[in-house]
Amino acid sequence: MDVLIYLIPVALLLGLFGLAGFLWSLKTGQYDDLEGAKYRILYDDDLPERHDGGTQGKESRDN
Numbered sequence: 001m002d003v004l005i006y007l008i009p010v011a012l013l014l015g016l017f018g019l020a021g022f023l024w025s026l027k028t029g030q031y032d033d034l035e036g037a038k039y040r041i042l043y044d045d046d047l048p049e050r051h052d053g054g055t056q057g058k059e060s061r062d063n
Contacts (some may be wrong), residue, residue: 025031
């Protein structure tokens with residue numbers, strides 16, 4: 001039972017950290033654009049292939 005003297009304040013402190021993090025995320029607008037995130041993946045462009053003109057790619061393909 002003596003361990004509860006330590007566990008209760010630690011649990012309360014962790015809860016306060018979680019609450020502070022949640023309030024910070026609300027204040028900074030982390031949840032403002034929920035609709036745009038699901039459409040953004042549909043229009044995500046792939047990176048173009050690199051063409052450096054070297055022979056390194058050809059050699060690695062031949063191996």
